[in-house]
Amino acid sequence: MVPVPMTMQSFSVLLVGGVYGARLGGLTILIWLLQGALGMPVLAGGAAGPQHFVGPTGGYLFAVPFAGALMGWLVERGWNGNNPKLAFLGMVLSHIVCLTLGAAWLAINIGAQKANFYGVMPFLFGAGVKAALGAATLNLLAKGKTHIEI
Numbered sequence: 001m002v003p004v005p006m007t008m009q010s011f012s013v014l015l016v017g018g019v020y021g022a023r024l025g026g027l028t029i030l031i032w033l034l035q036g037a038l039g040m041p042v043l044a045g046g047a048a049g050p051q052h053f054v055g056p057t058g059g060y061l062f063a064v065p066f067a068g069a070l071m072g073w074l075v076e077r078g079w080n081g082n083n084p085k086l087a088f089l090g091m092v093l094s095h096i097v098c099l100t101l102g103a104a105w106l107a108i109n110i111g112a113q114k115a116n117f118y119g120v121m122p123f124l125f126g127a128g129v130k131a132a133l134g135a136a137t138l139n140l141l142a143k144g145k146t147h148i149e150i
Contacts, residue, residue, distance in 0.1 A: 011130040017068030026069035059105020081142030091131035
C-alpha cells in the first residue's frame with residue numbers, strides 16, 4: 001500500500017507492550033526503532049535508515065512506542081488476557097494512537113484529507129483484526145498457553 005505499507009508491525013508492538021508492560025515495552029520498541037534508524041533492516045519489508053523517520057511513515061514509527069506503552073499501561077491496570085474484552089479495547093485504543101499520530105505527520109506531507117484517505121481508512125479493518133488477534137494472544141498467554149496445536 002502507498003504511501004504507508006500494511007504490516008503486522010502494530011500487532012507486534014502492541015503485544016510487546018502488553019507482555020512487557022509500559023516501561024520495558026516502550027524501551028524495547030525504542031531500541032528496535034534505533035536499530036532501524038542506524039541501518040539495521042528491521043523495519044517493514046526489511047527497510048532501514050533514518051529517511052524512514054522523516055518520510056511518510058515517520059509519524060507511525062514515532063507513534064509505536066507511545067501505542068505500545070499505552071497497551072502496557074492498560075495491561076498493568078487489568079486490561080489483559082484475563083479480560084479479553086478490555087484487552088481488545090486496549091488494543092483498539094492503542095491502534096487509534098498510532099493511526100492518529102501517524103496520520104498527523106502524514107498530513108504535514110500530503111494534506112489532511114489525503115492523510116486520512118491513504119493513512120487511516122485503509123488500515124481500520126486491519127487494526128480491528130490485529131486488535132482481536134492481540135487480545136486472543138494475551139488471553140492464551142494469561143491461560144499459560146505457549147503454543148496452539150492444530
